[in-house]
Amino acid sequence: MTTVKMTHHLYRYFPHLENQTVTVPSGPVASVLRAVNDIAPGFTDYVLDDQGALRRHVNLAINNTLVVDRKTLSDHAPDGGTVYIFQALSGG
Amino acid sequence: MSNMILLGTRKGTVIFDRRDAGWRPRPIQHSGIPVCYATRDPRNGTLWASLDHGHWGPKLSRSRDGGDTWNEVTSLKYPEGARHIQQYLPTPDFDPEAPAGQPHYADASVYKIWNIAFGADNQPGRLYAGTIPGGLFVSDDGGDSWELNRPLWNHETRGGDLFAGEATSETFWGGTPASIDYGVFEPGIHSIVVDPRDPNHVYVAVSSAGVIETTDGGQTWTGSSHGMLMDYLPNPAVEWGHDPHFVTQCPGQPDHLWQQNHCGVFYSDDGARNWRKVSKPDLGIHFGFPIAADAQDGKTAWVVPARADSERMALDGGLFVARTTDGGHSWESFRDGLPQENAYDIVLRHGLDASGDCLCFGSTTGNVYLSEDRGETWQCLGNNLPPIYSVRFG
Numbered sequence: 001m002t003t004v005k006m007t008h009h010l011y012r013y014f015p016h017l018e019n020q021t022v023t024v025p026s027g028p029v030a031s032v033l034r035a036v037n038d039i040a041p042g043f044t045d046y047v048l049d050d051q052g053a054l055r056r057h058v059n060l061a062i063n064n065t066l067v068v069d070r071k072t073l074s075d076h077a078p079d080g081g082t083v084y085i086f087q088a089l090s091g092g
Numbered sequence: 093m094s095n096m097i098l099l100g101t102r103k104g105t106v107i108f109d110r111r112d113a114g115w116r117p118r119p120i121q122h123s124g125i126p127v128c129y130a131t132r133d134p135r136n137g138t139l140w141a142s143l144d145h146g147h148w149g150p151k152l153s154r155s156r157d158g159g160d161t162w163n164e165v166t167s168l169k170y171p172e173g174a175r176h177i178q179q180y181l182p183t184p185d186f187d188p189e190a191p192a193g194q195p196h197y198a199d200a201s202v203y204k205i206w207n208i209a210f211g212a213d214n215q216p217g218r219l220y221a222g223t224i225p226g227g228l229f230v231s232d233d234g235g236d237s238w239e240l241n242r243p244l245w246n247h248e249t250r251g252g253d254l255f256a257g258e259a260t261s262e263t264f265w266g267g268t269p270a271s272i273d274y275g276v277f278e279p280g281i282h283s284i285v286v287d288p289r290d291p292n293h294v295y296v297a298v299s300s301a302g303v304i305e306t307t308d309g310g311q312t313w314t315g316s317s318h319g320m321l322m323d324y325l326p327n328p329a330v331e332w333g334h335d336p337h338f339v340t341q342c343p344g345q346p347d348h349l350w351q352q353n354h355c356g357v358f359y360s361d362d363g364a365r366n367w368r369k370v371s372k373p374d375l376g377i378h379f380g381f382p383i384a385a386d387a388q389d390g391k392t393a394w395v396v397p398a399r400a401d402s403e404r405m406a407l408d409g410g411l412f413v414a415r416t417t418d419g420g421h422s423w424e425s426f427r428d429g430l431p432q433e434n435a436y437d438i439v440l441r442h443g444l445d446a447s448g449d450c451l452c453f454g455s456t457t458g459n460v461y462l463s464e465d466r467g468e469t470w471q472c473l474g475n476n477l478p479p480i481y482s483v484r485f486g
Contacts, residue, residue, distance in 0.1 A: 009147070013164075042164070046148040049201035050169040057147045087147045 002026040002077040004036055006085040014040040029060055030073035032083050047085060048073075057088040094447040096486030097462075098139065099454055100127035103478035105141045107159050107486075108460075115462060115473055121162060122153060129442055132486035133210050133219075138234070139486070142205040142221075150205045152221070154235055167202075168221060168229050168238045174200035174245070175254040176225055176278070177263045195251060195259050200225060203276055207442070209284035212291035220294070222281025226250070226265060228296055230310065241310045249301065249315070249332055264332035266300035282441055283339040287346050295339060295364060297351065302334035303364055319367035323355045337381045338441040348390025348419075352383035352441070357395055359420045370420020376407045377414045377423050382444035384451060391419040394446060394467050396439040396453055405436040413451070413467045429470030430461060442482035454480030 004022040011018040017040055024035035030052070037044040047058050054060060054070040061067065061084040067075040077083050095110040104122040108115045126144035133140065139155040141162065153162045178198035204224040211218025221229040221238065228241040246252060251259035267277035283297035292309035295316065302317035320336070321328040335354040342348040347363040356371035356378050371378040379400030386392035394415045399407045410432035414423045437455030444453040451467050454460040458477040461470045 013148070042167070045151075045167040045169075046145075049149065049199075050174070051172065051199040051201060053199070053201075055147065055149060 001079065002032055003082045004032060004085065005082055007087050009087060010043075010046060010085070013046060014043060016040070026077050026079040026081065028074050029062065029067055029077050029083060032077050033073065059086055059088070060084065061086075094450065094485035096132065097445075097452050097473075098130040098132060098141075098482075098484050098486050099460065099477065099480055100130040100141065100442070100482035101454075101458075101478040101480050102126050105130045105159075106477060107139075108473060117474065118159070121159065127481065128204060129207055129482045129484075131208055131482075131484040135210060135213060135216060140208050140235070142208060144204060150202050150223075152205060152208075152235065165235045166237060168205060168223065170200035170202065170227060171240060173255050174227075174240065176200050176245075177251045177254070177259060178278070195263070197254065198225075200227065202227070203278065204270075204280065206270075206280050206282045207284055209286060211286060212288065215291055218291070220284045220286070222284050222296060224268070224270070224276070224280035225278035226281055226298060226301075228281055228284070228310070243311055244296070244304065244306075244313050247304075247313055264301065265298065266333055266335075268299035268335070270299065283336065283351075285339060285341045285349070287341075288343050289346055295341070295349070297336040297339040299337070300333055300335040302332055303336060303339055303351070303367075305364060316364040317367070318365065319360070319369075320351075320353060320358055321355055321369060328355075338383055340383055340385045342385045342387065342390035342392075344386075344388040345390030348385070350383050350385045350393045352380050352395055354379070354400070357383065357393075357420060359393070361390065361419060368420075370416070372423050375414070375423060375425065376412075377425070380439070381441040382439050382453065384444050384446040386446065387448070389417070392417045393420075394444065394451060396444055398438055405438050409434055409436065411435045411437055411455075411461075413453070413463070413470070415467045426463075426468050426470070428468065429463075429472070431459075440481055442484070443480055445484050447485035450485065452483050452485065454483045456480060 001023045097108040099106040104120040105127045107118045127141050128144045129142040141153045143151040152165045155162045175197045177195040179196040207222040209220040217232045217234045219231040229238040231238045248261045249264045251263045252261050265279040268280045285295040287293035293307050295305050305316040306313045320334045336351045339351040349360045351358045356369040358367040359370045360367045380397045384394045411430040412425045412427045414425050416423045437457045451463045456479040460473040463470045
């Protein structure tokens with residue numbers, strides 16, 4: 001299983017994810033995100049664009065490494081690993 | 093007479109209600125989220141807000157209880173395989189096989205839901221949404237689901253049907269810096285006008301392509317920019333590539349259409365078959381973004397002029413509203429109640445609206461002004477709002 005941790009900004013739109021440990025089956029991050037979407041319908045619309053690529057100002061890391069394949073999200077999240085979802089910060 | 097004004101602002105939706113004591117704002121809604129357009133469906137009272145999340149993609153929010161509670165509707169999405177030509181310089185002898193003629197394609201994703209419009213009374217579930225990068229989405233179930241209008245997306249002036257393969261024609265659609273927040277430069281549909289006589293007759297306006305019209309419910313689209321001029325081109329009257337900032341229609345006389353264009357104020361009294369420039373540059377009435385048409389009199393319209401092109405703010409530090417009642421032959425300027433010193437506001441394309449004798453506009457400086465006498469005198473409704481993107485009477 002893989003743990004998914006995310007920026008607290010997403011809790012505004014998916015409040016039931018707050019204060020819980022999100023664990024889903026390990027595998028390509030595309031399937032990891034789909035599994036989160038099963039728990040929180042609409043979740044992938046926030047982090048992926050219309051064609052399923054990672055949104056421009058969103059980043060994913062598997063443990064300490066940023067994912068490389070932002071288009072098809074084929075990077076593998078290993079069993080026992082953690083996927084981090086975070087956002088660019090901007091002002092004003 | 094409307095008793096509600098909806099503002100789309102950089103920090104959320106602000107609703108003003110008319111009460112005995114005057115117009116009063118409610119606490120901001122969608123707080124902290126940019127709202128590029130907010131409006132009310134006159135058919136059923138549903139409120140709509142287009143959320144312009146910087147990180148999470150555009151979303152539509154809907155309220156069916158007058159704004160007390162809001163719910164997100166299913167995201168508009170371009171269908172799988174939707175592409176558009178992102179970079180391509182047209183050549184006189186287009187040849188998709190030639191290296192110099194090879195377009196650069198981009199997968200389509202919604203950057204901004206720029207405008208929301210409603211179908212006719214006999215189409216209760218019909219809504220339209222115009223996006224950057226230039227797609228018209230249609231819903232027939234009150235916004236629960238949306239579908240891209242493919243004939244417009246696949247129009248020959250955009251390169252043809254890119255779902256089917258390579259471009260078969262040139263694109264004449266340019267980008268708009270209005271999407272600058274995201275660092276993209278794509279076309280945008282900012283105006284959608286449904287003919288009240290015939291719901292199959294719809295105009296859209298695109299920055300930068302021009303005015304485009306369907307008379308068969310969106311199955312085919314033709315350009316309707318004849319008479320529009322781009323002063324900055326060698327041939328100002330070229331058919332495609334125009335930058336109408338906003339197009340609107342007189343509902344009571346639907347053949348009368350108005351547009352505030354990058355290169356002047358334009359007017360048509362024949363259903364957009366012909367446009368003519370009705371600017372008065374010597375009076376400062378030429379450049380701007382918004383325009384409002386009277387509901388009954390097709391010859392009456394209002395603009396909030398600004399100085400083009402490198403400044404884009406109020407002329408000489410003073411805000412004014414100009415009105416014509418004779419189809420643009422003459423204009424009157426009204427300043428009573430508006431700041432005339434040290435005012436540097438700009439009013440964006442959706443930032444002015446009319447309802448009966450009332451007009452309201454809001455600026456990116458966070459100022460809101462209201463007139464209840466057809467634009468002749470003004471009162472300030474607020475000075476400290478976030479930058480205002482849209483103003484619509486509810």
